[in-house]
Amino acid sequence: MDYELLTRQALELAREDGWYVPLMANVSALIFEQMPDLNWAGFYIAREGGLTLGPFQGKAACIHIPCGRGVCGTAMALDATQRVEDVHAFPGHIACDGASNSEIVVPLHCGGRVAAVLDIDSPLKGRFSPEDQAGLEALVKALEGVIQF
Ligand code: SME
Numbered sequence: 001m002d003y004e005l006l007t008r009q010a011l012e013l014a015r016e017d018g019w020y021v022p023l024m025a026n027v028s029a030l031i032f033e034q035m036p037d038l039n040w041a042g043f044y045i046a047r048e049g050g051l052t053l054g055p056f057q058g059k060a061a062c063i064h065i066p067c068g069r070g071v072c073g074t075a076m077a078l079d080a081t082q083r084v085e086d087v088h089a090f091p092g093h094i095a096c097d098g099a100s101n102s103e104i105v106v107p108l109h110c111g112g113r114v115a116a117v118l119d120i121d122s123p124l125k126g127r128f129s130p131e132d133q134a135g136l137e138a139l140v141k142a143l144e145g146v147i148q149f
Contacts, residue, residue, distance in 0.1 A: 003135025
């Protein structure tokens with residue numbers, strides 16, 4: 001997976017408009033197209049102390065996730081990437097799509113706070129490697145420099 005190319009494509013799209021709605025929509029589409037073996041890729045936005053569903057690709061998903069709940073809420077509460085090899089072994093995992101077996105969630109910051117999380121699900125167990133984590137964290141860091149809320 002060429003994360004440098006993915007990041008360049010995302011930054012190019014952001015040059016036209018950095019507003020979070022089209023940027024997150026297009027980044028979700030790029031990830032979903034380019035990463036093999038995914039069933040969901042998208043964003044949850046920090047809102048009213050929790051997370052609310054944002055732009056994504058995949059099946060319809062749960063709309064509200066409280067801070068600290070599930071993989072996404074844990075990433076928000078701890079302000080740390082969650083790379084989960086087997087979601088069924090993760091306490092409090094929220095099953096939006098029963099096909100999901102592994103998941104990675106990366107926090108995105110604005111003004112020093114978690115403003116959103118990037119959430120990617122796979123039907124394969126252990127789909128996400130440390131290299132995937134590093135590539136996705138670099139993508140999110142690049143987005144933090146250009147995104148507008
Ligand atoms: N599994 C997530 C919920 C969001 S869906 O994967 C799209 C979680 O436990 O936070």
